Amino acid sequence: MAGFNKVVNSYEEALAGMTDGMTIIAGGFGLCGIPENLINQIKTLGVKDLTIVSNNCGVDGFGLGVLLEDKQVKKMVSSYVGENAMFEAQLLGGELEVELTPQGTLAEKMRAGGAGIPAFYTATGYGTPVAEGKEVREFDGRKYILEESITGDFAIIKGWKADRYGNVIYRHTAQNFNPMAATAGKITVVEVEEIVEPGELEPSQIHTPGIYVDRLILGTFEKRIEQKTVREG
Amino acid sequence: MALSREQIAMRIAQELQDGFYVNLGIGIPTLVANYVPDNMEVMLQSENGLLGMGPFPTEDQVDADMINAGKQTVTAAKGASIFSSAESFAMIRGGHVDLTVLGAFEVDQEGNIASWMIPGKLIKGMGGAMDLVAGADNIIVCMTHASKHGESKLLEKCSLPLTGAGCIKKVVTDLAYMEIDNGAFILRERAPGVSVEEIQQKTAGKLIIPDHVPEMTF
Numbered sequence: 001m002a003g004f005n006k007v008v009n010s011y012e013e014a015l016a017g018m019t020d021g022m023t024i025i026a027g028g029f030g031l032c033g034i035p036e037n038l039i040n041q042i043k044t045l046g047v048k049d050l051t052i053v054s055n056n057c058g059v060d061g062f063g064l065g066v067l068l069e070d071k072q073v074k075k076m077v078s079s080y081v082g083e084n085a086m087f088e089a090q091l092l093g094g095e096l097e098v099e100l101t102p103q104g105t106l107a108e109k110m111r112a113g114g115a116g117i118p119a120f121y122t123a124t125g126y127g128t129p130v131a132e133g134k135e136v137r138e139f140d141g142r143k144y145i146l147e148e149s150i151t152g153d154f155a156i157i158k159g160w161k162a163d164r165y166g167n168v169i170y171r172h173t174a175q176n177f178n179p180m181a182a183t184a185g186k187i188t189v190v191e192v193e194e195i196v197e198p199g200e201l202e203p204s205q206i207h208t209p210g211i212y213v214d215r216l217i218l219g220t221f222e223k224r225i226e227q228k229t230v231r232e233g
Numbered sequence: 234m235a236l237s238r239e240q241i242a243m244r245i246a247q248e249l250q251d252g253f254y255v256n257l258g259i260g261i262p263t264l265v266a267n268y269v270p271d272n273m274e275v276m277l278q279s280e281n282g283l284l285g286m287g288p289f290p291t292e293d294q295v296d297a298d299m300i301n302a303g304k305q306t307v308t309a310a311k312g313a314s315i316f317s318s319a320e321s322f323a324m325i326r327g328g329h330v331d332l333t334v335l336g337a338f339e340v341d342q343e344g345n346i347a348s349w350m351i352p353g354k355l356i357k358g359m360g361g362a363m364d365l366v367a368g369a370d371n372i373i374v375c376m377t378h379a380s381k382h383g384e385s386k387l388l389e390k391c392s393l394p395l396t397g398a399g400c401i402k403k404v405v406t407d408l409a410y411m412e413i414d415n416g417a418f419i420l421r422e423r424a425p426g427v428s429v430e431e432i433q434q435k436t437a438g439k440l441i442i443p444d445h446v447p448e449m450t451f
Contacts, residue, residue, distance in 0.1 A: 127398025
């Protein structure tokens with residue numbers, strides 16, 4: 001009996017059941033806090049026609065950018081896709097669809113999706129192309145647009161430490177979209193740098209409670225830095 | 234003389250107040266952090282989930298898990314907090330950030346701003362800009378007054394897709410500090426040595442010129 005033990009021992013097992021046409025929600029901001037090994041496993045699986053929901057789309061050759069190489073992605077839902085030449089080429093060539101979504105709206109779409117809220121009103125995007133075709137409603141003299149929430153067939157998450165029950169802690173700004181994404185997957189898979197025994201993590205410091213987590217795997221990470229900026233020591 | 238990028242940042246820094254939580258966009262806005270007066274405490278919010286952004290790290294402090302919204306490696310200042318993107322945008326969309334400074338391609342006399350897309354040319358995305366302009370009451374846009382070809386960026390009506398509608402009230406350019414109210418730009422200050430005539434000539438939108446337009450002081 002596995003009980004609450006969420007640990008799986010291979011990346012094959014971690015993404016078992018992923019098929020063509022699925023929607024996948026990914027944590028990460030730029031290359032920070034991205035589930036890099038799970039992304040590589042999606043490339044290995046070769047599943048196609050994917051809808052990927054992620055703030056960014058990696059860079060050429062790393063992160064979600066690797067899924068563009070074999071044209072596995074049908075649609076991206078992102079707030080910013082600026083750093084990826086292959087992305088731009090496929091977009092302009094009509095091979096890839098993109099739904100540009102304001103960053104706060106994207107975070108809220110995931111949060112609401114995971115919390116069972118089908119849609120919400122926000123002032124963000126009112127009067128802009130983002131509002132096209134969306135219901136507008138006025139509250140207290142201000143106009144808001146209706147945004148629908150997002151859920152995924154899978155959510156892929158990068159954590160720092162977790163216990164075997166899937167309670168997860170993130171490290172520094174590698175937290176970003178990961179906690180919301182973790183709530184919004186039908187199957188949520190988390191890869192982490194360290195797995196400890198239940199009871200070793202302080203309960204009040206848990207970012208993602210294990211109830212959201214279906215599978216947990218220990219990984220090793222390159223953690224590529226997009227823009228290294230330093231000052232003189 | 235038109236202001237340099239640093240001088241634009243210095244002028245904006247004069248709008249800071251002690252105890253302000255501030256979000257600075259990429260480019261000239263980032264430079265504002267260099268001109269916070271010594272007797273003042275401000276805390277910088279970075280929308281990827283950091284309140285209390287510190288300076289760039291030294292070589293041995295570099296940490297891939299510690300970046301700002303521009304994806305640059307940074308440090309956390311004393312008293313900083315780190316949180317999720319949803320929490321970060323609750324601060325922004327809930328109106329808790331005291332001052333937002335961001336760049337733009339165009340601003341018009343109705344307070345509309347266009348900053349994220351040039352159809353057919355540039356499709357990078359809006360990032361957090363639409364949330365920032367919708368959520369903040371106190372926004373300063375900084376930009377050059379005109380393009381390299383001399384075309385005004387202060388318009389009667391924005392020509393590019395909007396980032397936000399009717400949300401901009403203050404603009405600092407290399408030539409002037411202006412407020413936007415009631416369908417017009419109001420010229421409040423001019424860059425040292427820049428004439429009111431030059432500003433008028435480079436402003437395509439309606440410009441109200443008060444009797445006295447002082448030069449900026451630094």
